[in-house]
Amino acid sequence: MTATTLPAATRPAVPARRRSARRWFAEVGWRHVVGVVFVVYAVFPIVYVLSASLSESGTLTGSNQLFDSVSTANYAALADTRFWEWMGNSVKVAVVTAIGTVLMGAAAAYAFSRFRFTGRRVGLTTLLVLQMFPQMLAFVAIFLLLISLGQVVPALGLNSHVALVCVYLGGALGVNTFLMYGFFNTIPRELDEAAKIDGATHAQTYWTIILRLVTPILAVVALLSIISTFGEFVIARVLLQSEANWTLAVGLYSWVSSLLEANWGLFAAGAVISTVPVLALFLFLQKYIVGGLTAGSVKG
Amino acid sequence: MSDPNPGARSATVERPGPADAVPPGGERGTARRPRPDESHARRYGAGFLVKLALMAVVDAFGVYVVWSAWVAESWVILGAMVAMLAVANWVYFSRRTVPLKYVLPGLVFLFTFQVFTIAYTGWVAFTNYGDGHNSTKDDAVAALLVQNERRVEGSPSLPLTVVADGDELGFAVVQPDGTTAVGGADDPLAPVDATVADGQVTTVDGWQVLDRQQVLERQDEVTNLRVPVSDDEADGSVRTTDARTGYVYTSALVYDEAADTMTDTTTGTVYTPNDSGQFEAADGSTLAVGWRVFVGLDNFTLAFSDSRYAGPFLQVVLWTFVFAIASVGTTFLLGMFLASVMNVPIRGRRVYRTLLILPYAIPGFVAPLLWSGLLNRSFGFVNQVLLGGAAIPWLTDPWLAKFSLIAVNLWLGFPYMFLICTGALQSLPSDVMEAAKIDGASRWRTWRSVTLPLLLVSTTPLLISSFAFNFNNFALVYMLTGGGPRFEDASVPLGHTDILITMVYSVAGLDGNAPKNFGLASALSIVIFLIIATISAVAFRRTRALEEIN
Numbered sequence: 001m002t003a004t005t006l007p008a009a010t011r012p013a014v015p016a017r018r019r020s021a022r023r024w025f026a027e028v029g030w031r032h033v034v035g036v037v038f039v040v041y042a043v044f045p046i047v048y049v050l051s052a053s054l055s056e057s058g059t060l061t062g063s064n065q066l067f068d069s070v071s072t073a074n075y076a077a078l079a080d081t082r083f084w085e086w087m088g089n090s091v092k093v094a095v096v097t098a099i100g101t102v103l104m105g106a107a108a109a110y111a112f113s114r115f116r117f118t119g120r121r122v123g124l125t126t127l128l129v130l131q132m133f134p135q136m137l138a139f140v141a142i143f144l145l146l147i148s149l150g151q152v153v154p155a156l157g158l159n160s161h162v163a164l165v166c167v168y169l170g171g172a173l174g175v176n177t178f179l180m181y182g183f184f185n186t187i188p189r190e191l192d193e194a195a196k197i198d199g200a201t202h203a204q205t206y207w208t209i210i211l212r213l214v215t216p217i218l219a220v221v222a223l224l225s226i227i228s229t230f231g232e233f234v235i236a237r238v239l240l241q242s243e244a245n246w247t248l249a250v251g252l253y254s255w256v257s258s259l260l261e262a263n264w265g266l267f268a269a270g271a272v273i274s275t276v277p278v279l280a281l282f283l284f285l286q287k288y289i290v291g292g293l294t295a296g297s298v299k300g
Numbered sequence: 301m302s303d304p305n306p307g308a309r310s311a312t313v314e315r316p317g318p319a320d321a322v323p324p325g326g327e328r329g330t331a332r333r334p335r336p337d338e339s340h341a342r343r344y345g346a347g348f349l350v351k352l353a354l355m356a357v358v359d360a361f362g363v364y365v366v367w368s369a370w371v372a373e374s375w376v377i378l379g380a381m382v383a384m385l386a387v388a389n390w391v392y393f394s395r396r397t398v399p400l401k402y403v404l405p406g407l408v409f410l411f412t413f414q415v416f417t418i419a420y421t422g423w424v425a426f427t428n429y430g431d432g433h434n435s436t437k438d439d440a441v442a443a444l445l446v447q448n449e450r451r452v453e454g455s456p457s458l459p460l461t462v463v464a465d466g467d468e469l470g471f472a473v474v475q476p477d478g479t480t481a482v483g484g485a486d487d488p489l490a491p492v493d494a495t496v497a498d499g500q501v502t503t504v505d506g507w508q509v510l511d512r513q514q515v516l517e518r519q520d521e522v523t524n525l526r527v528p529v530s531d532d533e534a535d536g537s538v539r540t541t542d543a544r545t546g547y548v549y550t551s552a553l554v555y556d557e558a559a560d561t562m563t564d565t566t567t568g569t570v571y572t573p574n575d576s577g578q579f580e581a582a583d584g585s586t587l588a589v590g591w592r593v594f595v596g597l598d599n600f601t602l603a604f605s606d607s608r609y610a611g612p613f614l615q616v617v618l619w620t621f622v623f624a625i626a627s628v629g630t631t632f633l634l635g636m637f638l639a640s641v642m643n644v645p646i647r648g649r650r651v652y653r654t655l656l657i658l659p660y661a662i663p664g665f666v667a668p669l670l671w672s673g674l675l676n677r678s679f680g681f682v683n684q685v686l687l688g689g690a691a692i693p694w695l696t697d698p699w700l701a702k703f704s705l706i707a708v709n710l711w712l713g714f715p716y717m718f719l720i721c722t723g724a725l726q727s728l729p730s731d732v733m734e735a736a737k738i739d740g741a742s743r744w745r746t747w748r749s750v751t752l753p754l755l756l757v758s759t760t761p762l763l764i765s766s767f768a769f770n771f772n773n774f775a776l777v778y779m780l781t782g783g784g785p786r787f788e789d790a791s792v793p794l795g796h797t798d799i800l801i802t803m804v805y806s807v808a809g810l811d812g813n814a815p816k817n818f819g820l821a822s823a824l825s826i827v828i829f830l831i832i833a834t835i836s837a838v839a840f841r842r843t844r845a846l847e848e849i850n
Contacts, residue, residue, distance in 0.1 A: 031641045035652040038638060042656050042715070048681055049670050060679040104406035111402035123403070130410070131765075132836045133418055134772050137801065137825045140808050140818050141420040142413065144429075152368045152377050170413025173406040202398055203347050231664025233775040234801075238810055249665035253779060256669045264673060271666045282661035283654065 046275075053272045058265025074269035083270050085244060086251035089161065090230055090274070093247060096165050098225040101172040102218050108173055109180035110206055114192060124181075127174050135171040136234045142167055143238050159241040167239070168229055176221050183217040184210070220288045227278055248274050355392055359385060384408060418829075425822035426594055431815040433577050433590045440591040441555050444562065444579070446526070447589065449549040452536060459499045460538070460546035462515050462522055463507035469518065471527045471538055472501040472509075473546055482507060488528040489538065500544070515543045553587075562587060599823035612787055612794045613803070619702065620771060620799040627709045627770040628763055634710060635717025636755065640747070643725050653722070660715035668779035671708045675780075698796040701781050705797055708780060709770065716766075724758045725751070757843075764839045768832050772801045800828045 021029075052063035056071045078084065111117075112124060135142075143158070146167075150157015157163060187210060195205045211218070233249040240246050246254070252270050255263040362385040369378035391397045391404050427433075435443075458473040463482065470484035474496055482504055483489035494504040503509060515522055526537040529548060536550030554563045562571040562579045571579035571587055578590035603609050638656060642649055659667065674681045675694035683690050694704045728751065736746040777783060783798035783806065793806050793814050806814060808821035 028644070028646050031644070031646050032648075034638070034641050035646075035648075035656075038634075039652060039655045041711070042659050045667075045670055045674060045711070046658060046662070048674065049666075052673075060673055060676060061684075063673075064679070064681050064684050104409070107402040108406045111399040115399040115402075117399040120399075129833075130414060132768060132833055133414070133829055134768065134832075135414055135417070136774060137772060137804075137828055138414075138417040138421045140804070140810075140821045140825065141417040141424060143810065144424065144818065145413075145417055145420060148374060148377065152372050152374050153365055166409060167413050169409040170417075173410045174414070177406075201347070206402070227661070227663070231666075231775075233665050233779070234805075249663070249775075252665060252669060256672065257779075257782070267669065267673075271670060275662055275666055278663050279658070279661045286654070286657075 049268050049271050052264065053268035055265060055268075058263070060264040063264060063268065074265040075273075077266055078269055078273070081266065082243060082246070082251060083248075083266075083273075086246050086248045087274065089245060090248040091277075093161055093165055093168075093236075094226045094229040097168045097172075097229045098222045100165065100169045101176060101225040102222045104169065104172055105176035105180050105221055106211065106214065106218060107206075108177050109184045110210060112177065112181050113184035114189070114210075124177075127177055131174040131178075135167070139235055139238050142235065146239060158239055159245055161240075161245065164236060164239055167235055168232070172225070176225070180214070180217055180221060183214055187213050216288050219285055223281055223285050223288070226281065230274075230278060351392060355389065358388060362388075380412075421822045421825050424818050425599055425826050426596060427592045427819050428577055428590075428595045428598070429592050429819045429822075430817040431809065432588065433592050433819075435591060437573070437577075437591040440577075440589045441562075443589045444553055444587055445551040445555065448552045448564075449526075449536070449539070450552050450566075451547045452550055455548045458538065458546040458548075459501075460540050460544060461501040461504075462510045462540075462543050463501075463504055464510055464514075465507050469510075469521055469525050470507060471525070471540065471546060472504045472507065473538060474499060474501060480504070483527040483538075485525055485527065488530050519543075595819065599820045600827070602820060603824060603827070608792055611789075612792060612798075615787075615796075616794065616798050616800060616803050619797070623702070623705065623709075623773075623799055624767050624771040626706045627713060627773070628767045630706060630710045631713035631717045631766070632721075632759075632763060634714040635719075636721045638714070638718050639721035639725055640751075643722065653718075656718055657715040659711055660719070662712075664775055665779065667712050668708065668776050671704075671711070672780050675704055675708075695781050696785050698785055701785060701797045705777065705780060709773070709776060712776070713766075713770075720759055720762055721755065724755050727758070728754055760839070760843045764836055764843075767839075768836060771799070771832060772828070773799070774801045774805070777802050778805070800824065800831075804828070 048063075048066065051066045051068075053074050054067065054070045054072070055063045055065075056069040056073060057063070058074055058077070112120060146156065146158050146163050149163070150160070154160070155162050156166065191209055191213070192205050195209055200208075231249060232247075233253065236247045237250050237253070240250060243251075243254075248270070252267055252274070255270070256267050362381055365381045366378055366385075369375070369381060388404065388408075391400045456476045458475065460474075461472045463470045463472050465484065468484050470482055471489075472480060472482040472492070472494060473489065474480055480492055480494040480496060480501055481489040482492045482494070482501075492504060492506075494501045496502065501509070510518075522543050523539075523541060526539055526549070528537045529535040536548050538546045539549050540546040552564055552566050554565055555561075556563065560573060563569070564571070569581045569585075571581050574580040574586070575593070576590070576595065577593035578586040580586045603613050642652055642656075672695065675683075677683060677691055677693050677696060680694070682694065683692055693700060695701050732750055732754070733746065736750050741749070777797055777799050781795070781797045783795040783802045785797075786793070786795040794803055798806070804821045804824045805811065807817055807824060809816035
């Protein structure tokens, strides 16, 4: 994944090598054509939503002229809605879930990677199998479970963010343990042994040595968790009932599903704002994410 | 648990200190430490204190839950919590459970919110849980008695005042004989001294009289409040609709516990419990509220054979497969194509890559909603600008809606495939490529016979999970088309683009568009799980075969 930037030999149309424009096109040029075409395809909806969010008219009809007018009216209008509450809810839920996911996933991956205990293989296989059962398939049961839990501990019942985070954490182990497990295995065991000989407990080894060495994968898992939790819709929609507790996904859906034309400008502004943090994180940590995903892909 | 109290022995007298800290089965250090007093393992350091504090918090929470469960009589939750507490304390205070110390937090959540919910789904699938069958038989009897309350014929109207004691509401009434009485939901009317003006109670000891505004704010509570006339349920209760006048209501139904029957006192009809969890009269009529009972495979047969469901259900199953396969196929082909194109060092490759994966970084709920606007028939950008005002019904025509779903999913999904194919391509062994070149294989031949098979080996597991993901791509379908356009002939709220998981959502009735039917919805979830599990199992087998060949 080293994005090599152009050794001189491949620079297009180097006169010294007398490459004809035709040859250049056949070898390299067409790749630029393909690249540009698909970049336009990938980026145009994003440009459109940016333009719509800056449009003066807040309707779908008025948003078709790209960058016809530039005004921050839609962004200002968000203050009169519950948008920022929803944003706060989403960020809160996503961050807490990410922290929990990383802590639990890393601990489990450490145990599976470093200790040989009875039930280790069974445990790993079970996780693999459970991974195949998407948690949201059970949303009816989750809904019913939270009704019962809520009668005992209201904080764990329906319409509670704590409960939502708990549900997300329930799916944390299956998805992430393998990604982390593979990475933990690449950390040489000699390090643990050296620490052990120096008298470190397993907890000290884990917290002070291993966790620092696996930071890249922790970042990847945290980020992937934030992205997926931030965008999660089904369970949030089923569990969160009062408007004040909604997350962005549920809230923005309610704007657009009911009155598409009327709320379009608001939606566009909200969409841009909710995309920016995720996009920024993604671009900032791109190297790690790509590394993590491809590591997963190559391992098979 | 050989040593329940790890603190009892001092670190200094512990000879083989470090060896004891080694996990069971782990490699035991052969070197015996010369200075055992330096072992960190037995010290009550910061780590131990942190553990102690955390466990104290966990135990406190556990005890609170156990107590609340006791009060709420939720025996399952109580039992589960006690078991979890016992396991947690054993794991963290025993020395033999080192691996479990690391796995337990995740396991607790996994078991409660995934394993248990899967099992619970399985259980609900065999019941008639849903509207009209929401709870136990006792609850159903109580609900029926309340629902069938009628005003007692000829009973006097009681001037009534709504009063409150803290959060609890009550009624203060002036009885026909001129005396005053007050009571709440849990305590029957009892005589009390009160000031009466204009025939209404205006102040009463121990209660606060609510003014009009306060009554309006709690209107629902007021109209739902029943204040028993006396300790005997049969005397009925006082209710009010306008918060100024109360009447005595008694239930038209009488439950005979010994015979387990309900009798309607106005008509004399006797209702007996039937197999489907309802009280049924001799003429076949039933009372509105029932309770949960096991219905065996009824939910499954309903889905496959009942004419209301079977037709739409088969169409939905078929479309789910088409959608999932087409989604994986199109995104993988485009992603792989772009990855191959960008796999040579060209100018600006980094910029291309970054821009191409942008759709992947858009939050999952923004994209479908955004595209639903772009594809809007009358005002959407695609029709208005790109196609010059054509009114193409992208999302409302059965076939075009299906096409749109796959097209939007392509936009959403190709960056992921692009990423993983790029990674896989870069890790291909270069010697195989060179060997192909030396053997004189053309570029196309090399790609088809060497690159593609190797690429498939490393990406197939991800393609399988991608298939499973798209098989259940709820958000995309629900947000883009909402499952529509609706089947014209169907009596169930399903449409041409509904996939199985959105069908489960509609059938469950959680959005309020259909009566709740948790039993049928759970049965459908189980069917989905079986399909996914079968496909994954078969696919993983074949993958392994692929790997062995290479």
